[in-house]
Amino acid sequence: MATTRIIDDDRLTAVGLLVEVHRGLTNKFAARLARHGLSENELEILLRLGRTPNCQLRMSDLAAQTSLTTSGVTRVVDRLERAGLVTRASCDTDRRGTWAVLTDTGLERVTAAVADHIDDVDRWYTGLLTPEQLAALTEALRIVRDTVRPEAVAGVDAARARPRAEV
Amino acid sequence: MATTRIIDDDRLTAVGLLVEVHRGLTNKFAARLARHGLSENELEILLRLGRTPNCQLRMSDLAAQTSLTTSGVTRVVDRLERAGLVTRASCDTDRRGTWAVLTDTGLERVTAAVADHIDDVDRWYTGLLTPEQLAALTEALRIVRDTVRPEAVAGVDAARARPRAEV
DNA sequence: TAACAATGGTTGACGGCGCAAAATATTGAA
DNA sequence: TTCAATATTTTGCGCCGTCAACCATTGTTA
Numbered sequence: 001m002a003t004t005r006i007i008d009d010d011r012l013t014a015v016g017l018l019v020e021v022h023r024g025l026t027n028k029f030a031a032r033l034a035r036h037g038l039s040e041n042e043l044e045i046l047l048r049l050g051r052t053p054n055c056q057l058r059m060s061d062l063a064a065q066t067s068l069t070t071s072g073v074t075r076v077v078d079r080l081e082r083a084g085l086v087t088r089a090s091c092d093t094d095r096r097g098t099w100a101v102l103t104d105t106g107l108e109r110v111t112a113a114v115a116d117h118i119d120d121v122d123r124w125y126t127g128l129l130t131p132e133q134l135a136a137l138t139e140a141l142r143i144v145r146d147t148v149r150p151e152a153v154a155g156v157d158a159a160r161a162r163p164r165a166e167v
Numbered sequence: 168m169a170t171t172r173i174i175d176d177d178r179l180t181a182v183g184l185l186v187e188v189h190r191g192l193t194n195k196f197a198a199r200l201a202r203h204g205l206s207e208n209e210l211e212i213l214l215r216l217g218r219t220p221n222c223q224l225r226m227s228d229l230a231a232q233t234s235l236t237t238s239g240v241t242r243v244v245d246r247l248e249r250a251g252l253v254t255r256a257s258c259d260t261d262r263r264g265t266w267a268v269l270t271d272t273g274l275e276r277v278t279a280a281v282a283d284h285i286d287d288v289d290r291w292y293t294g295l296l297t298p299e300q301l302a303a304l305t306e307a308l309r310i311v312r313d314t315v316r317p318e319a320v321a322g323v324d325a326a327r328a329r330p331r332a333e334v
Numbered sequence: 335t336a337a338c339a340a341t342g343g344t345t346g347a348c349g350g351c352g353c354a355a356a357a358t359a360t361t362g363a364a
Numbered sequence: 365t366t367c368a369a370t371a372t373t374t375t376g377c378g379c380c381g382t383c384a385a386c387c388a389t390t391g392t393t394a
Contacts, residue, residue, distance in 0.1 A: 007214055007217045007218050007277070007278070007281055008218065009281075009285055010293075011285055011288045011289055011292070011293045012214075012281070012284075012285060012288065014288070014292065014293050014301065014304075014305055015192065015288050015292055015293075017305060017308040017309060017312055018185075018188070018189060018192070018292075018308060019189065020234075020312050020316055021185070021308050021311050021312050021315060021316075022185060022186065022189040023234050023316070024234075024311075024312065024315030024316035025182065025185070025311075025315055027234070028315060039350090041350090041351095047174055047179075050174045051174050051175065058372085059372075059373060059374095060371090060372060060373080067187075067190050067191070067194070068351075068352090069351070069352055069353080070372075070373065070374085071351075071352065071353080071354095071373085071374070071375080072350085072351050072352070073373090074373065074374055074375085075350075075351070075374095076350090076351095078374095091372095094359080094360075094371090094372080095358085095359060095360085095372095096358065096359045096360065096371065096372040096373070097359090097371090097372060097373085098372080098373065110174070111174070114174060114176075114179070117179075118176055118178055118179060121178045121179065121181070121182050122178055124311070124314070124315050125178070125181065125182060125185075125311055125315075126177075126178045126181050126182075128310055128311055128314055129307055129310060129311070133303070133306070133307045133310070134181065134307070136300070136303035136304070136307065137181075137303070137304055137307040137308070138181055138184060139300070140296055140300045140301070140303065140304040141184040141185060141188050141304070142184060143295055143296060143300070144188050144191075144192075144291070144292055144295055144296070145184055145187050145188050145191065147291070147295055148188060148191030148192055148195060148291050148292075149187055149188075149190070149191035206380085208380085208381090225342085226342075226343060226344095227341085227342060227343080235381075235382095236381070236382060236383080237342075237343065237344085238343085238344070238345080238381075238382070238383080238384095239380085239381050239382070240343090241343065241344055241345085242344095242380075242381070243380090243381090245344095246380095258342095261341090261342080261389075261390075262388080262389060262390090263341065263342045263343070263388065263389045263390070264341095264342060264343080264389095265342080265343065265344095
């Protein structure tokens with residue numbers, strides 16, 4: 001029982017803060033997203049598709065970008081397809097592959113959802129900080145991201161949906 | 168299908184970064200925690216208990232601090248109890264209430280786990296930044312945390328396990 | 335004191351996601 | 365050609381945590 005003091009450490013509270021902020025934001029965002037019938041993961045997938053020239057991406061690319069498992073992506077896309085926001089198309093050049101393709105209604109839906117979402121982001125996150133604070137935050141996060149999740153860095157740009165870049 | 172341009176926004180990438188970092192860190196941490204037989208949530212609960220003078224906290228307090236549901240806390244504590252790291256004790260002053268009490272082996276376990284964990288935190292997070300960068304990051308996060316999750320601010324300090332602070 | 339709302343905690347049903355094993359397609363080598 | 369090794373996606377199973385319904389206790393109001 002005695003007194004314990006190992007457990008208070010600055011580094012620990014630093015991550016703690018990050019985790020708390022993440023959870024807090026997630027909760028704040030969830031409500032409005034739900035009004036659009038979307039979860040955070042679903043929004044992210046739709047976004048990634050929407051950022052692409054042809055509005056399509058291969059399942060494995062989605063998995064790489066989102067740090068969902070491929071199986072996770074399968075299920076999310078299942079739901080989105082059932083909702084009519086995405087369709088699957090088989091890949092001509094490699095018949096193992098599958099494209100997830102954003103439908104027109106999918107594009108409309110994500111556009112509307114994102115508009116609202118950005119309001120929330122501004123309200124609960126970026127809008128709370130001075131430009132300098134935000135810049136510093138972003139810079140620090142980018143440094144951590146680059147070493148903790150290097151695939152994603154490549155992923156964002158290398159996600160050219162057209163001829164399917166070899167990895 | 169057409170060309171899409173709605174979807175690129177600085178604010179969006181700012182949250183995206185936060186989410187990516189969180190996921191990345193979570194993944195990095197999970198491996199070593201698993202070697203201690205703990206999940207992130209389990210570690211957090213043990214930590215909160217360990218920080219307390221009597222190594223005990225009420226279920227509802229744990230829920231408030233961790234932003235798990237009360238039912239979530241019930242199940243985590245179930246597991247921890249099954250593992251012998253925590254016991255439940257009924258509360259004399261309010262017989263609805265239940266204390267979660269850290270056992271001696273629980274304290275040992277969390278101490279060992281935290282030591283390793285801090286290494287990871289330093290390696291993948293705090294150690295990557297200059298003191299100034301870390302300070303700026305922490306400050307910005309704290310601002311966001313305070314508005315996004317005000318309960319937690321009170322919670323951390325008001326978590327005096329002794330006579331049970333009224334909320 | 336009786337009646338009833340409010341609080342603390344647990345339970346059952348359920349959904350989301352990961353892991354590992356399938357199913358299918360591709361590539362390379364003998 | 366044929367067979368092994370590899371790559372892409374899906375599926376079976378199980379864990380974890382939420383939601384809503386529930387029981388027990390406490391506080392309040394009359």
